[in-house]
Amino acid sequence: MDYRKKLVNKNAYIITSLSKEFLTKEEGDRIDTVAQFAEKYSLARGTVQSAIKFLSDVNAIKIDRRGHLGSYISKIDHIKLLQVSDINFIVGVMPLPYTKSYEGLATGLYNSDLASKFSINLAYMRGAINRLESLMQDRYDFAVMSKLAAEHFIAEGYQIEVLINFGRDSYVGNHAMVFHDSSLKTIEKKMKIGIDITSRDQELITKKIVRDMDVDLINIPYNSLKAKLQSGEIDAAVITLDEAKSNGMNYSTELVDGILDNHKNTEAVIVVKKDKKEISKILEKYIDQESVLNFQKKVIDNEIIPNY
Incomplete structure (x- = not known):
């Protein structure tokens, strides 16, 4: 279903905003009240209620209202929330795949649950600083670099965080x-x-x-x-x-x-901007570290042909 076609009225803004907010939630999580959402987004309560009803009608989310105890998520579909939100696809950037390790890493990402459920594209760029600056300019949703580089950039004040660490020798051997x-x-x-x-x-x-x-x-x-x-x-x-x-x-x-x-120079990590909570949630949920590393090993051992 093309949910975006339904977002042609005044509720589009709040529906998109709530979709992004709910992407960071799981079943059992408590959510803000309608009044709190209305104040946060400077909208009428009725507009917020209509947006939540829309998300419920398309089965993106179900809310369990428990009176004075608050409202909780009883069912959530992150894929539908992504479709409803303004996130049409996920794009990452990583080093040029000139080594077996990089080819294996790219292959693992392209064969992850993330790629099977969402439209994902990988770009390839030389230089960690170039990848970082492109990430900060919102050209990409995530970037791959070494843990050494990531920690150095964080120390310099860049508002990024290490989301996934693939461990020693996943980036380069030494x-x-x-x-x-x-x-x-x-x-x-x-x-x-x-x-x-x-x-x-x-x-x-x-x-x-x-x-x-x-x-x-x-x-x-x-x-x-x-x-x-x-x-x-x-x-x-x-x-x-x-x-x-x-x-x-x-x-x-x-x-x-x-x-x-x-050995931080040998560890591949995925970094994201700190303010991209919805992207972080999706990547954490659908990128399995062990699965990616398994594909990487098979590429390095020439058991499979790189696919990226």
Whole structure:
């Protein structure tokens, strides 16, 4: 049923608003009174009552009124509430799927209950800061990044929260410092070090390793670091361990392990804006962490073809 076609009268605003509000509720939850909703949205009580009746008529929600004890939700259909609300589809953004881990993560999300029940689209964007800014501009409903980057952004004051954590090694296996000179394992004076300021993980790890050292930081897009290393335009750079190994490059994990002992850079998380409670509720309800990780593992082990 196209519920939006019914929202052509003066009740459209309150019906949409209440739908979003109820998306954060579950059966058994208490809701505000009609008078409280009327005051909150600056509308007449009759308008609010009509909106609640509409949602009840389309079986999106049923209310159990218990007199002085208040009103409680006795039945709720989140899918219908989403259809009635102004949320037509859910869009997420994650890193470019250039590794098996990222391909597996995308595959898991596309095969989640979320994708089976709602229209979901995934966009792919390089750089955690770019994904974050797009999230804050409401271009996307959620973003995938590392726990390390997410916690750093939260500390900077961004109004986001970590909603789902997929655990260790779900993002990348680890990072390593890679050297152009195959005989080196440490950073030396006057070295040219590649850094991508849009990749918060890579930037944070690099700056911690070379802190107070006499080196030149050269801003280079992450996907160009390997080529610049191989050509000798830079002397060293932090990249993922999987990439270093697969390209037969000279690397050291000790430099990274010495500053990161919590593996937050390896953990994939889903972040949302704090004020998007209805989106948070939907994602928490319909994205199963174990299921996503199971799909990711099958992609990594070449048991299934990536599907995203």
